[in-house]
Amino acid sequence: MSKSLKFLAPIGAAVLLAAPAFAQDTLGLGRAALPEEVAAWDIDIRPDGLGLPVGSGDVFTGEEVFVEKCAVCHGDFGEGTGRWPVLAGGAGTLTNRDPVKTIGSYWPYLSTVYDYIYRAMPFGEAQSLEPDEVYSITAYLLYMNDVVPDDFELSNENFLEVEMPNAGNFFMDDRAETELPVFSAAVCMENCKDSAEITMHASVLDVTPETEDVAVTQDAVVEEAAVVEPAAPAVDPALIAAGEGLFRQCSACHQIGEGAVNRTGPALHGMIGSTMGAVEGFRYSSVFQNAAAAGDVWTAESLEAFLADPRGTMSGTKMSFRGVRNAEDIAALIAYMESFDD
């Protein structure tokens, strides 16, 4: 603890002269944080309930919110789609060869669930949920993990009463006692064993990513040196570039361009002029299924409207994105998306 004493000591005489108005151990830098500023950023929740806002939510409401905002990645029952996290089940698997670590089977504290959902979820639209929504989602997650019955309502009042099944199975890092002495023994340098045989090859699994061919031969470089005049672009390249930057927020869910595949959202190659809700292999919401059945086609106008207000335009869409406010940004996004259409 001796190191913490440093904190009490003045850091130097020059410093004292520079900041006469403040305590002896400060420089007088920064300004006071206003209470409303602290409130705006201080969102953390602790296991003892510190930070929990007033509110409540029940399992049934939680299911509705979850299906609307979470299920696209986590599945309707928290089973996880693709490689997105599994949130429910897995009880009793922690000693298995492939443990399933979920909120129910692994997480020690309920406060972590509330804190994380508000802090970082839905993915791509963080800190957009109201306290009651977070309570209800948390209640639904508890229900899916068989921790509470289906008529349960969670609130800041009863929050600390919920016990997580795996709470007792965590302990403080004990490497200093269990490992360091064992791994600090004298080592052998000569004739340490009779033989060394290979017991396992990585190539058997063959999961190493492919190395793309980035070979640069001298000939190729010489050819590259010959200047090719680019064809005059039809659309302002700066607009496309701006759209590329903006598209980053879309790329959490959508791939675009040649070779794009469906992810959380459908692949977006050649969108304008194509039928709505018709990207092969994507599971659309009913509003897009209906549009596809009606033969509705994406135009620049309909895309503009959708990007400005996804849920207002296509009520019931699974796309959990609030929309793009700025018309210039929408134009840039569309220019970028169209730059892939050939």
Place this chain on the structure above:
Amino acid sequence: MSEIYKGMKPSRRNFLRGAAAGGAALVGGAGMARAEGDPAILEKQPWAQFLGAGVDEAPYGMPSKFEAHVRRQNVPWLTADPVSSINFTPLHELDGIITPNGLCFERHHAGVAEVDPGEYRLMINGLVDRPLVFTMEDLMRFPRENHVYFLECAANTGMEWAGAQLNGCQFTHGMIHNVMYTGVPLRLILQEAGVKTTGKWLLPEGADASAMTRSIPMEKAMDDCLVAFKMNGEALRPEQGYPVRLVVPGWEGNMWVKWLRRIEVGDEPWHHREETSKYTDLLANGQARRFTWEMDAKSVITSPSPQKPITHGPGPVVMTGVAWSGRGTIPRVDVTIDGGINWHAARISGPSLNKSMHRFYYEFNWDGKPMLLQSRAHDSTGYVQPTKEQLRSVRGENSIYHNNGIQTWAVDEQGVAENVEIS
């Protein structure tokens, strides 16, 4: 070869490897003497005759186009999506101890936040006498320090717990980088706010859409943590937390909160997602260690390695690699070419700094016979890097994090290297 390495498409390196395997006549490489003379000498090269680019052609310089293969790479099957994902430092292409900024591995939980330094604010709140807000300009008025530290993700080598999986030190060990940070000691910033005597823990928080948080004990914060804004002399790269990140020397990378926007002081840890659901080490008995902050001593041979085969045939070989410890320096690295029957002292070259990567070399004459290469780091506390079996005997195979076991590369007669485990 191709049947062994079907995961890798042909590349320049594979071409060279093929040439080396092709027969003794080719051994010696492109620069060997030929009866008709070497065209690289006899023919005028374009760069020797024509003018090159002038100054300012690249106001911010980039590597030679011949180095295009030196790059970070991800392992797509690892994560659901590239926005919350990780890529890997190409350790096999690097030398010395410093990782170039553009090659430092990336790990994001909600993509790269683009924080405008003009709108950057750092808030200190909680159990302090004076909750404060700092701007970039404020931070630049604190005394600052320079330190070289490694940053290793706790999950580095995590895919190897159940056995050899990935062919290349980039993938097995590339969740690490080592740069010089310029920053303000965290204790000076806390001192400005005045930590109350009840303040025992910190919660640093990121400004990105994951709002990353970790609980850090006050003792560590007062010891050597930095609030950093430069790496290797230039501003932090966006993917490394521009404009400000926390530096937590020797401790797992997840704690080095990027895009740092707030530090709360409290009397208890927060037990947030990244220290409960993640970054806890599940043992074979179903119990899990938490707060396993320190990174154990570790090393890996970066060449020869699966991505850096021996292409020149028998004769002199430079074996090289890196070693590091979250508990101090690396005074010694042992290496073996026979799978641990006999060990040799490697030569450490370059600065030996606390909680920094160290560079080691072992030069030897290869007889062209198959080899089993390993390195074994000793740190300044006397800790010796364990074998993978030793680690598994304590932790089982499910702990994901903190796998610092000794890595083995098998090298065949052609010089081709593979990730293996041995008896």
